[in-house]
Amino acid sequence: MPDPQDPISAPKMSRRKWLAAGGLSLLVACGALAFHFRAATPIADLTSAHAPVPPPIVLPTKPEDWRGRIDYRALDQRLADLTAQHSMEGLAVAVVEDGRLSFVQGYGLTSAKDGEPVDAHTVFRWASLSKTVAGALTAKLAADGLLSLDEPLDTFHTTLRLPRDAQRELTVEALLSQRTGLPKNAYDDRLEDGQDPAVIRHALGDVPVACAPGRCHTYQNVAYDTITEILATRTHEAYDQTVQRRLFQPLGMTSATIGQAGLVGAAHWARPHREGRILPMSEAYYRVPGAAGVNSTIVDLAVWMQAQMGLRPDVLPPAVLDSAQRPRIGTAAPYGRAPFAREIKHAGYGLGMRSFTYRGHRVIGHSGAVSGYRSTMMFDPATKTGIVMLWNSDAGLPFRFQAEFFDRAYGLPFTDWLDLKSVSDRRLAQARHLRLRETDEAG
Known part of the structure; x- marks a missing residue:
């Protein structure tokens, strides 16, 4: 998109x-x-x-x-x-x-x-x-104590994989502020081709990085939607x-x-x-x-x-x-x-x-x-x-x-x-x- x-x-x-x-x-x-x-x-x-x-x-x-x-x-x-x-x-x-x-x-x-x-x-x-x-919604649930914005993504066992296993340290806050380090709009084309978002998220671990995770803003859709998996676990x-x-x-x-x-x-x-x-x-x-x-x-x-x-x-x-x-x-x-x-x-x-x-x-x-x-x-x-x-x-x-x-x-x-x-x-x-x-x- x-x-x-x-x-x-x-x-x-x-x-x-x-x-x-x-x-x-x-x-x-x-x-x-x-x-x-x-x-x-x-x-x-x-x-x-x-x-x-x-x-x-x-x-x-x-x-x-x-x-x-x-x-x-x-x-x-x-x-x-x-x-x-x-x-x-x-x-x-x-x-x-x-x-x-x-x-x-x-x-x-x-x-x-x-x-x-x-x-x-x-x-x-x-x-x-x-x-x-x-x-x-995430900010609201965090205020209610259901999760912390500082929790690493790996805590939630989502389908997202990031280059160099960055999901082990990248936080919920970084995900929602578009600081994954992925190239802009990573694999949107695969989504448009009909692939399952969960499969695409797993494949993101193999893409070249745009920057170190947390260091730059690169707009995402497939990766951003990982938040739906995170919230569902809580x-x-x-x-x-x-x-x-x-x-x-x-x-x-x-x-x-x-x-x-x-x-x-x-x-x-x-x-x-x-x-x-x-x-x-x-x-x-x-x-x-x-x-x-x-x-x-x-x-x-x-x-x-x-x-x-x-x-x-x-x-x-x-x-x-x-x-x-x-x-x-x-x-x-x-x-x-x-x-x-x-x-x-x-x-x-x-x-x-x-x-x-x-x-x-x-x-x-x-x-x-x-x-x-x-x-x-x-x-x-x-x-x-x-x-x-x-x-x-x-x-x-x-x-x-x-x-x-x-x-x-x-x-x-x-x-x-x-x-x-x-x-x-x-x-x-x-x-x-x-x-x-x-x-x-x-x-």
Whole structure:
């Protein structure tokens, strides 16, 4: 599974543009949408095992419900323009401002072939954003005394073998902060070819090292998913059951599931796309659920972001969040190909969680990319303001939009990070070049 890229996009057909510009006005026409969502003021005296599902509230899907410092009407128009690009299909967005859910909107379609409009009920894949769940869950179980982050991996008798038997000394903390010493994305190709993750993990012992274990950050999926084996040895249940019982159910994330069946079994789910074409579903990365197995609606992803902001201490106490979010090692700036990457400084990686500064402000989150799906969650822990986005294409443009969002949130002058005109011009130039080449070949 590659790191999120930034492919070229171009204008969509008129039907897509019309849907994008309309946003969710089509989608919640039946009136106020009642949906579980946590209030900004948490109930601190509940245990995570018994925290009730919050009462339903009206989601801010209409302009009259958009309140805050951010100009949400301008934000909505910008997102509509983004979704009208050729590389896009559907997009769901939610904003939390000052800890309060302030904006929920859907754009485009769930499928290029007779698809429904994307709305607050549409289920997408999280892809690698799922790593934040594994990291937070491990920190939570460590706080509960079920394991120690300092325990060597060999203690758990997993299928992972590292070069020079480094699993004998490498800790759980090092595994989740991507410090295995393996080459980046080691044997992802074997996973995509259908091999059993347990078999692949055993074979990792024979690969050349990128660095001494614990000394550098090299992003992994197959190795990272070893955490599911580790947790199962202490909880005595499957990883997805532990996630549901300890996190999703207490948070009221009723749409959140782990595995392909949870996606395709949803009443309203987004199909994967590339450049307007529907792609076949791929199960490969669902077989490493700790790395990339989660699905949900945009609202439940916003619930997860609120919990990461510290608004649900009954489920994720401050010490657990600090453990999960605190960077253990420096990394290259994420979104390295995007224009706004030059504004990113001090990038680091915690337990399945990235952090960096953007124009002087600390930002926390993660993104994800699998075939036909992308995802991102980024928030400022100081202001408790952030954005989550889920979309069903390989497009990279929404990653750029995060920078525009934070510029608006911080009251900074507008910077055209999306650069949609340039994107469209490049797309048209490519199309003209292709037509000329076809004409030459025909002659």
